[in-house]
Amino acid sequence: MAKIKVEKLTKIFGPHPEQGLRMLDEGKSNADIRETGQAVGIADVSFEVEEGEFLVVMGLSGSGKSTLIRCLNRLNEPTRGHIFIDGDDITRLDRQALLKLRQTKISMVFQHFALFPHRTVVDNAAYGLEVQGLDADERRRRANEALELVGLDGWADSYPGQLSGGMQQRVGLARALAVEPDILLMDEAFSALDPLIRRDMQHEMMQLQQRVKKTIVFITHDLDEALQVGDRIVLMKDGRVVQIGTPEEILNNPANAYVERFVENVDMSRVLTAQSVLQRARVVAFPNDGPRTVLRKMADENYASLLVVNRDYTLVGSISAEVASKAVKDGVEHIESLVEETPSVTPSESLMNVIGILADWRWLLPVVDENNKVLGVVTRAGVLTALAENNDTSDSEAERSDAA
Amino acid sequence: MIPSVPKFPLAHGIDVALDWLTHNFSWLTQALSHAISAVIDAIVAGLLFVPPWLLIIIVAAVGWRVAGRRVGIFTALGLLFLWNLRLWQPTVETFTLVLISTLIAVAIGLPLGIAAALNKRTSRIVMPVLDFMQTMPAFVYLIPAIPFFGLGAVSASVATVIFSTPPTIRLTALGIRQVPGDLIEAADAFGSSRKQKLFKVQLPMAVPTIMAGINQTIMLALSMVVIAAMIGAGGLGGEVWEAIQRLEPGKGFESGIAIVILAMILDRITQRIGRDSKVASAH
Ligand SMILES: Nc1ncnc2c1ncn2[C@@H]1O[C@H](COP(=O)(O)OP(=O)(O)OP(=O)(O)O)[C@@H](O)[C@H]1O
Numbered sequence A: 001m002a003k004i005k006v007e008k009l010t011k012i013f014g015p016h017p018e019q020g021l022r023m024l025d026e027g028k029s030n031a032d033i034r035e036t037g038q039a040v041g042i043a044d045v046s047f048e049v050e051e052g053e054f055l056v057v058m059g060l061s062g063s064g065k066s067t068l069i070r071c072l073n074r075l076n077e078p079t080r081g082h083i084f085i086d087g088d089d090i091t092r093l094d095r096q097a098l099l100k101l102r103q104t105k106i107s108m109v110f111q112h113f114a115l116f117p118h119r120t121v122v123d124n125a126a127y128g129l130e131v132q133g134l135d136a137d138e139r140r141r142r143a144n145e146a147l148e149l150v151g152l153d154g155w156a157d158s159y160p161g162q163l164s165g166g167m168q169q170r171v172g173l174a175r176a177l178a179v180e181p182d183i184l185l186m187d188e189a190f191s192a193l194d195p196l197i198r199r200d201m202q203h204e205m206m207q208l209q210q211r212v213k214k215t216i217v218f219i220t221h222d223l224d225e226a227l228q229v230g231d232r233i234v235l236m237k238d239g240r241v242v243q244i245g246t247p248e249e250i251l252n253n254p255a256n257a258y259v260e261r262f263v264e265n266v267d268m269s270r271v272l273t274a275q276s277v278l279q280r281a282r283v284v285a286f287p288n289d290g291p292r293t294v295l296r297k298m299a300d301e302n303y304a305s306l307l308v309v310n311r312d313y314t315l316v317g318s319i320s321a322e323v324a325s326k327a328v329k330d331g332v333e334h335i336e337s338l339v340e341e342t343p344s345v346t347p348s349e350s351l352m353n354v355i356g357i358l359a360d361w362r363w364l365l366p367v368v369d370e371n372n373k374v375l376g377v378v379t380r381a382g383v384l385t386a387l388a389e390n391n392d393t394s395d396s397e398a399e400r401s402d403a404a
Numbered sequence B: 001m002i003p004s005v006p007k008f009p010l011a012h013g014i015d016v017a018l019d020w021l022t023h024n025f026s027w028l029t030q031a032l033s034h035a036i037s038a039v040i041d042a043i044v045a046g047l048l049f050v051p052p053w054l055l056i057i058i059v060a061a062v063g064w065r066v067a068g069r070r071v072g073i074f075t076a077l078g079l080l081f082l083w084n085l086r087l088w089q090p091t092v093e094t095f096t097l098v099l100i101s102t103l104i105a106v107a108i109g110l111p112l113g114i115a116a117a118l119n120k121r122t123s124r125i126v127m128p129v130l131d132f133m134q135t136m137p138a139f140v141y142l143i144p145a146i147p148f149f150g151l152g153a154v155s156a157s158v159a160t161v162i163f164s165t166p167p168t169i170r171l172t173a174l175g176i177r178q179v180p181g182d183l184i185e186a187a188d189a190f191g192s193s194r195k196q197k198l199f200k201v202q203l204p205m206a207v208p209t210i211m212a213g214i215n216q217t218i219m220l221a222l223s224m225v226v227i228a229a230m231i232g233a234g235g236l237g238g239e240v241w242e243a244i245q246r247l248e249p250g251k252g253f254e255s256g257i258a259i260v261i262l263a264m265i266l267d268r269i270t271q272r273i274g275r276d277s278k279v280a281s282a283h
């Protein structure tokens, strides 16, 4: 079962939301509806979030991202549609149950931190626990744990005003984590930070996620950030979902011109993974092959080296043509003793890192699974081709949209 | 000339209404009057029982703690001067009236201010009433106070409360409404009830503004207590009133300067309370 399931969710702002709904159903545009004094926040949004997933919601300003995330804990009251959390429809909760939900299951991290300036860092972190009615010792203990998690132990008794922006947002994060929620809602949580701090926070957020395994809904209008942290991306425009998919899916198959424009300036090497440039290893060598056999295999495929694998395809290393021909002259029987140690990558390794490794490694770079079994190889030529292709498509798309 | 239009009987109407109120509620106001006057007498007696030098040390120490060394020293010197002028007793009387009136004003003003901040309808009723209360010349309140509470300190403090409560109400409401929206939202997002939101976020954040309101209330109370000497409230205002009637400018200025000194001491000390909080420094 999905952790969060959003079903045809609509939010109309204004004094007469029913009128807005009716006009939506008649197929009127957002601009028409705005003329009547109502505003479409989101319209007919549906998607699911799996437990432990890091979902990024992306879109231009005014596309409804904040409205959507604020519906998830009902800071915005949905006008129509349903939100299921663990299968329960939270749009039907009464006030008491809603407070309980917010206290224990869903926490929020805010763009401008929204820390309480009159409370110390630890009292800020403990706010949610205090609202739950926990006693002071327990609160302090758990708040300190949360502060430790975000690397702020030692700052407990400072006030937010004494902290830098990055540190303040860590407090915001600690406040959200202290109640040990299942779900974290983060509305442009890193947007107010300067670029370097922001990169650090993204990085730490991902490491943190490895440890705490929350279901995260994260808003950003920065595509690089989305690609960095997101398992999947929801792209929004004018209150509607335009595309949902993994970063690669969205980049490789933009659903329409809007998405294309969004993705055209991406640094592809950060997005593509080893998987996307993986080639089949057409031939391999085995440890008990003779050097002559190895040379012939290389000649057949025009390789300057070969991967050496066991019979079950687990990686042993590589052997180069040079070494093999010398072995022929020396009369070596098996290549086993001549195998060179070889770097390897997993399929999810980003192309950027792959390029880094290929800068020092001239031969075939093996891609292995978690059991060290060879899935395929990456070559320098393959990487360059992939990058060139992706640049080509975005260039030609840009031309097309310029012409339009 | 339009002599044929009869005068609208506003004064008569108010008189009739007040008469009716006096007639029907004097039992209540009399009882209240006795209670308040007993409290005032007790406090005055208590403060006069303490030797002036000891009281001066205590007040100066409080001033030092709250507002720093300079205010502490100024307080000590100022009060010593008042003592030396032989104005100790009227000073204590005036201070007591200000204290009582301010306590009542805050007890009324704080909840009303909170209600006005949280509820639009309350605000729409309360705010015009405040405008009315504040623009009416202060001593007009003294006239109806007499039939209800008799001549003296109680009438004075009732009129003073009416005159001095508005700033506390206004600034309490303002302080709460000024709390940034994203903090309210954060409080909501963590599942705070309305009460938790009020006591954990809104009121603490509003403290500096509320204190500014209370400071204004104290200053207004002092000015009104002085005017209230006209209905026999005694104190420093009484000294001034006497000097006027006897045409003694020297005595009049002595008492006038005493009032200024008392006002400055009250102002400097209460101004500092709440100003040093983290909320204030965050703005
Ligand atoms: N309280 C409100 N009252 C009226 N209209 C609103 C309200 N909040 C949002 N809207 C409208 O709903 C639409 C979506 O706004 P929303 O804040 O969700 O966008 P966003 O994607 O978060 O934008 P940004 O990137 O600028 O934060 C906008 O057209 C906005 O004008």
Ligand SMILES: [Mg+2]
Binding pocket: A065, A066, A067
């Ligand atoms: Mg937003």
